[in-house]
Amino acid sequence: MDLHSLRWRLVDNPDSWGARRRERRSRWLLDTFPELPEMSVVDLGGRIGFWRQLPVRPRQVHVVNLEEQPADVPAWARVSRGDACALPDEIREQRYDLVFSNSVIEHVGGHERRLRFAESVHLLAPRHWVQTPYRYFPVEPHWIAPGMQFLPVAARREVARRWPLAYTPGRTREEALARVLWTELVDKTQMRSYFPGSVLREEKIMGLTKSLIAHRT
Numbered sequence: 001m002d003l004h005s006l007r008w009r010l011v012d013n014p015d016s017w018g019a020r021r022r023e024r025r026s027r028w029l030l031d032t033f034p035e036l037p038e039m040s041v042v043d044l045g046g047r048i049g050f051w052r053q054l055p056v057r058p059r060q061v062h063v064v065n066l067e068e069q070p071a072d073v074p075a076w077a078r079v080s081r082g083d084a085c086a087l088p089d090e091i092r093e094q095r096y097d098l099v100f101s102n103s104v105i106e107h108v109g110g111h112e113r114r115l116r117f118a119e120s121v122h123l124l125a126p127r128h129w130v131q132t133p134y135r136y137f138p139v140e141p142h143w144i145a146p147g148m149q150f151l152p153v154a155a156r157r158e159v160a161r162r163w164p165l166a167y168t169p170g171r172t173r174e175e176a177l178a179r180v181l182w183t184e185l186v187d188k189t190q191m192r193s194y195f196p197g198s199v200l201r202e203e204k205i206m207g208l209t210k211s212l213i214a215h216r217t
Contacts, residue, residue: 025203025213026054029100029129032215039097042124044084044117045104048077058098064091084108085116092123099128105194106132106185114186118194130195130214134202135185137210142166142183149185156180188212 041058045065051057061077069079082088085108099121108117121128133141140148144165160176195214203211
């Protein structure tokens with residue numbers, strides 16, 4: 001079996017180990033917010049596809065990210081182009097029941113931008129669910145590369161270019177460097193500082209913390 005097939009079996013396949021972990025996390029979300037079907041939710045940095053696959057959806061979902069709006073937005077959703085760290089006024093002035101964010105805060109661009117991201121979370125709703133991969137899990141989750149997050153930037157750039165379990169290996173040095181510089185995993189102390197009034201839940205694998213979820217109910 002080649003490594004691309006291995007990644008498919010481990011992470012990307014709907015029946016994969018990674019898919020089962022994502023399904024478990026979705027059940028946690030529904031258990032934490034049982035009233036989700038009646039809630040209005042703003043998803044900072046997400047995609048409509050996540051909400052399509054849930055067995056229970058919120059009453060209304062507003063997705064805010066930097067991508068262009070998809071062509072097929074369902075009636076229960078709205079998509080806006082915007083920076084979650086510097087929200088447009090028309091979004092800042094709205095209020096929701098819940099702010100949701102999945103694997104975004106590690107990509108926003110450094111401590112100051114993470115502070116702005118957390119401010120947006122606290123501003124938009126009284127409740128939130130913010131998930132992020134844990135920095136000290138031994139495998140970097142975006143490239144499925146052991147210890148990659150602890151390497152010097154130049155070495156991470158080469159891993160991003162060449163590591164066969166990455167989504168798109170073989171990209172140029174410039175593209176690989178940009179992806180590396182925009183990926184900065186955070187730890188428990190950082191998450192507690194960004195969300196001081198929240199419960200910090202740890203998703204574990206074989207006793208090791210894989211991801212962190214800051215939530216307030």
